Amino acid sequence: MIYLAILGRQPEISLAELKALYKDVKQISPVLATFSSSKELNDFSRLGGTLKVAIKLNQKPLDYLATLPKGKITIGISDYSTHASRQTATSLALKLKKILVRHGRSVRVVANKEAALSTATSLHNGLSGANERKAEFIKVNSDWYRTVFIQDIESYAARDQGRPARDAKVGMLPPKLAQILINLCGLLPKGATILDPFCGTGVILQESLLMGYHPYGTDLSDRMVDYSKKNLKWLQKNFTAEHEQTTNLPSDLAEQSVFVGDATTFKWQTPIDAIACECYLGSPMSQIPSELKLKAQKQECSDIILSFLKNLATQITPKTPVTIAVPAWLRENNEYSRLNIIDEIEKLGYNVNNKTREGLLYCRKGQIVARDILILRKK
Secondary structure (H helix, E strand, O other), rough: OOEEEEEEEHHHHHHHHHHHHEEEEEEHHHEEEEOOOOOHHOOOHOOOOEEEEEEOOOHHHHHHHHHHOOOOOOEEEEOOOOOOHHHHHHHHHHHHHHHHHOOOOOEEEEOOOOOOOOOOHHOOOOOOOOOOOEEEEEOOOOOEEEEEEOOOOHHHHHHOOOOOOHHHHHHHOOOHHHHHHOOOOOOOOOEEEEEEEOOOOOHHHHHHHHHHEEEEEHHHHHHHHHHHHHHHHHHHOOOOOHHHHHOOOOOHHHHHHHEEEOOOOOOOOOOOOEEEEOOOOOOOOOOOOOOOHHHHHHHHHHHHHHHHHHHOOOOOOOOOOOEEEEEEEOOOOOOOEOOOOOOHHHOOOOEEOOOOOOOOEEOOOOOEEEEEEEEEOOO
């Protein structure tokens, strides 16, 4: 089947995530990509970088709507065509409504503030396809798609803000980014062991579990390990209903999965199927660092990251995927200064899939310390 993805606020990262999982991925505009999928990969809730997924229609929206059972119909239109506007989307929606009303149907149109409906608007109006009498149609020039998935921003907020153990001082890894880091490892079998050697409060461990993988985390800090365990226990208790993968798990899963350990020296249990983590990002910063401070931070972070990768290389098998987020620092020219460690990483026994590193910088505007995503694979 052919699907359309509405890419997130950093399209390059969203596209890389799709390419790691699906076939025939093709970017057709700055915010759109098409891809092929199968039944095994139709759980789009695992996609941290995709706002919506729509299936290509082989018929016009009106023909599709004519087949729906009796009852009130709710429709929304998102227009991504070349000359799309709020007016073109509204006009398309009202034309559909007029024809349907003429045939005796009751129709509500979701109002457009822009040419495309926002994720929040589509979600709030239930246009994900779960209710067959509610539909969002996406127009891309002459092609039509019907939305089948909308990113659940409320669930992300609940998993992030509702966790019992949080610590703003160590940085807050967004659940979306955790999903992306895991997905960039590629398609893995259910039950695969995902290692996070810098697990912090356990966000990657939580998202791994929700994807049906076995979480395995270590951290140098006793407090962080305790936080991860509390958060995993909370996740098992509160998210079993909406995620089947979290059912029938041992009650002491957290105790079996998270341990105190220095990533530069720890001996992990094997086998390890993939590694996804946010490495040490240096000291928290509220302003652009001086050249002297930046140099010191780069040296400290490089030493820890390279020591970790050296330790890891002796414990994983060839072709094991390793996706890591390393720090990059904002400079006065609004560009980011990255760690110059690619050559050293390759000497340690890894292939670097994204040597140019273009586009895989995860940050919000003005953020001092960004996350530079590196996609590695053991040679």
